Amino acid sequence: MKKQSPTKYSSLMNRIALTLLVSCILIYFLGRIFSFSKWLTIAVGGYTIVADIIFLVLECVVTFLVVYFIPVKIFNYMQGNSFREKCIPAPKSILSKDLILPVFALGLCAQFVGYAINSTIVRAFTEYTGFGDQYEFFSGMKHGYQIVIYIISIAVIPAIFEELIFRKTFCDALAPYGPKTAIFVTSILFSLMHTSFERIFHTFICGLFCSWLYIGTKNIKLPMLLHFLNNLFAAIEVVLWYRVSEDAYSTARVVRLVISLVVSIVCFIYLRAKRREQLDAERREAKSSDRYDEYLEKKKKYAHYTEMLPDENGEEVVSLSTKQKISGFFSPAMIAFIVAVIIQMCYYLSFELV
Amino acid sequence: MTKQSKKIYSSLMGRIAVVMVANQALLLALSALLSSLENSLVKLFGDNTSIDLIFRMGECVAYFLSFVLPVMIFNKMNKNAEREIYEPEESERATPLNSIFLFGIGLGLTTMAAYVNYFVVNALWDYSDFSQEYLWGVELDHPYQVVIYFISVAIIPPVVEELLFRGAICKSLTVYGKTCAVVISAILFSLMHSNAEQLIYTLVAGVFLGIIYVETKSIIFPILLHFVNNAFSAVEQIVYETVSPMEYSKVSNTFDIITWVFMAISLVGFLLSILKKGSFIRPISMKPDENGGPVAPLSVAEKISGFFTLKMILFIIYSFATMAYYIYLSTQL
Numbered sequence: 001m002k003k004q005s006p007t008k009y010s011s012l013m014n015r016i017a018l019t020l021l022v023s024c025i026l027i028y029f030l031g032r033i034f035s036f037s038k039w040l041t042i043a044v045g046g047y048t049i050v051a052d053i054i055f056l057v058l059e060c061v062v063t064f065l066v067v068y069f070i071p072v073k074i075f076n077y078m079q080g081n082s083f084r085e086k087c088i089p090a091p092k093s094i095l096s097k098d099l100i101l102p103v104f105a106l107g108l109c110a111q112f113v114g115y116a117i118n119s120t121i122v123r124a125f126t127e128y129t130g131f132g133d134q135y136e137f138f139s140g141m142k143h144g145y146q147i148v149i150y151i152i153s154i155a156v157i158p159a160i161f162e163e164l165i166f167r168k169t170f171c172d173a174l175a176p177y178g179p180k181t182a183i184f185v186t187s188i189l190f191s192l193m194h195t196s197f198e199r200i201f202h203t204f205i206c207g208l209f210c211s212w213l214y215i216g217t218k219n220i221k222l223p224m225l226l227h228f229l230n231n232l233f234a235a236i237e238v239v240l241w242y243r244v245s246e247d248a249y250s251t252a253r254v255v256r257l258v259i260s261l262v263v264s265i266v267c268f269i270y271l272r273a274k275r276r277e278q279l280d281a282e283r284r285e286a287k288s289s290d291r292y293d294e295y296l297e298k299k300k301k302y303a304h305y306t307e308m309l310p311d312e313n314g315e316e317v318v319s320l321s322t323k324q325k326i327s328g329f330f331s332p333a334m335i336a337f338i339v340a341v342i343i344q345m346c347y348y349l350s351f352e353l354v
Numbered sequence: 355m356t357k358q359s360k361k362i363y364s365s366l367m368g369r370i371a372v373v374m375v376a377n378q379a380l381l382l383a384l385s386a387l388l389s390s391l392e393n394s395l396v397k398l399f400g401d402n403t404s405i406d407l408i409f410r411m412g413e414c415v416a417y418f419l420s421f422v423l424p425v426m427i428f429n430k431m432n433k434n435a436e437r438e439i440y441e442p443e444e445s446e447r448a449t450p451l452n453s454i455f456l457f458g459i460g461l462g463l464t465t466m467a468a469y470v471n472y473f474v475v476n477a478l479w480d481y482s483d484f485s486q487e488y489l490w491g492v493e494l495d496h497p498y499q500v501v502i503y504f505i506s507v508a509i510i511p512p513v514v515e516e517l518l519f520r521g522a523i524c525k526s527l528t529v530y531g532k533t534c535a536v537v538i539s540a541i542l543f544s545l546m547h548s549n550a551e552q553l554i555y556t557l558v559a560g561v562f563l564g565i566i567y568v569e570t571k572s573i574i575f576p577i578l579l580h581f582v583n584n585a586f587s588a589v590e591q592i593v594y595e596t597v598s599p600m601e602y603s604k605v606s607n608t609f610d611i612i613t614w615v616f617m618a619i620s621l622v623g624f625l626l627s628i629l630k631k632g633s634f635i636r637p638i639s640m641k642p643d644e645n646g647g648p649v650a651p652l653s654v655a656e657k658i659s660g661f662f663t664l665k666m667i668l669f670i671i672y673s674f675a676t677m678a679y680y681i682y683l684s685t686q687l
Contacts (some may be wrong), residue, residue, distance in 0.1 A: 273450035
């Protein structure tokens with residue numbers, strides 16, 4: 001009997017955290033330079049369509065470099081030089097075709113319900129306005145083309161590059177430890193990456209569903225679409241706020257909240273009942289084919305483990321237990337990353353409070 | 355022919371009555387304790403926000419404890435008591451679509467029953483919803499009060515009430531058939547609220563929550579239905595208190611429209627699935643006993659007479675007395 005190694009797991013966590021730290025630092029410094037040059041241009045020549053488009057292209061390039069290209073290059077370099085886990089889990093996590101739509105709809109709706117809960121709680125206990133992290137991107141909404149630019153920079157670019165790094169790179173790297181680990185770890189990192197108390201919960205939900213869709217279908221376009229649609233709705237509401245009225249903005253939010261609540265409840269019931277039906281079918285099958293004892297024993301044995309494929313010699317492999325996975329997650333670099341993120345979150349909060 | 359035992363049935367009823375009395379006693383005692391503590395602290399330190407915050411959270415915890423402790427007592431008593439050995443045959447779960455439809459119908463019928471109950475009570479007495487405000491003290495000036503009000507109305511009660519009525523009582527009664535389990539847990543659920551304005555409506559709600567629990571065999575769906583129902587009324591209350599009565603009627607109409615549309619779709623879908631698959635309600639059929647012979651369930655008359663044990667009668671009298679007391683208080687105003 002072979003076991004997966006906890007050291008390899010925590011060194012993988014180290015590599016992921018280092019990558020994210022690099023990305024965070026780059027975002028911070030390049031973002032500062034970027035907004036400074038923007039401010040300089042505005043001071044010299046004012047807003048023109050040429051300046052706006054130049055800045056859009058620059059923003060695309062900077063986001064591509066900072067969020068995707070440089071971190072992934074660093075991560076792949078580190079991965080290439082380190083020992084990696086070879087045992088892989090049994091392929092059970094495939095999402096059947098009739099479940100893709102409910103999962104997608106639930107993901108889209110649940111994160112808005114989550115956002116409503118999260119922002120209500122944060123605003124109830126602090127005087128948090130929530131528009132803080134949009135000041136930097138914001139270039140005015142006087143002309144139609146500025147709205148298009150705003151939507152591209154808020155909805156399209158982050159959706160593509162964030163999905164590429166979190167889903168395609170990190171989910172694939174975490175795949176040997178089972179689908180649940182990959183989903184939870186990437187969504188925790190995804191929610192920390194947004195560095196805002198107001199978004200910490202709904203980005204976690206968004207991450208959960210994006211990772212679930214990616215791992216279930218191995219198709220990066222689905223989580224990209226989910227992420228894009230969510231950001232698009234948020235961007236449209238902000239546009240409504242600036243271009244139409246505050247009333248239109250709040251009406252749009254309430255309508256979206258109510259629709260999301262209904263849709264997410266329906267989808268949740270459907271998915272949950274479908275899952276139970278599947279488990280029942282499995283049990284009935286085991287009962288009818290005289291393998292019931294074996295089935296029960298297997299269930300008991302693997303309650304805290306991911307079921308793994310045997311290795312090349314045909315030997316049985318045991319995955320890490322949940323406890324080991326949780327303690328391995330808090331590797332030194334990961335703790336540094338979490339502390340850095342929390343400091344930044346508190347900094348933004350103090351900025352908001354003033 | 356072997357038969358289920360009436361003695362075990364009525365002893366189970368006795369235990370359930372003990373749990374209900376424990377629940378009511380805890381609710382009364384903890385809220386009295388909290389309010390006296392709060393009064394003395396306010397006298398000492400003046401009316402300040404942190405005392406208010408702590409006691410609003412304390413109310414939530416007290417409500418949580420007064421349901422969870424009885425559940426623990428019930429489980430402990432059941433472990434030591436004699437239990438029925440002859441059980442009905444296991445039935446299949448409702449299909450995923452049927453679960454959604456049951457949910458929609460339950461939501462719609464509960465809302466409808468709430469209106470009927472409200473009009474009946476208001477026609478009989480000039481009843482203001484006095485007991486509720488008296489118990490909860492709705493005061494929503496500050497955002498944190500809104501959040502805690504929402505938690506204390508829409509999140510904690512669904513979870514703990516479903517754990518007691520569906521997760522403990524309904525589950526322990528399923529050996530006597532689905533109908534028995536659903537009806538008895540619903541009656542106790544409506545008596546627990548001890549409020550004339552909610553009597554019929556909580557009965558209907560209880561029946562549907564029970565049906566959903568028994569058909570889907572999952573505690574999450576009744577919790578969700580209960581949550582949606584309470585969340586709608588909590589949001590209406592919040593809008594009434596913080597925005598304006600005009601907005602309140604708008605919000606309430608929106609929720610009603612959503613409920614009716616959802617219910618209509620669910621009814622059509624449910625009827626279609628019944629037409630496709632045949633009858634939904636099946637008679638109770640028992641597993642054979644150890645010799646392979648037939649087993650007879652308790653008859654309806656036995657179930658009803660077994661329900662009225664001494665402890666249960668005391669509990670029923672107590673809850674009707676509370677109800678009458680609240681009606682008396684509201685007519686005095």
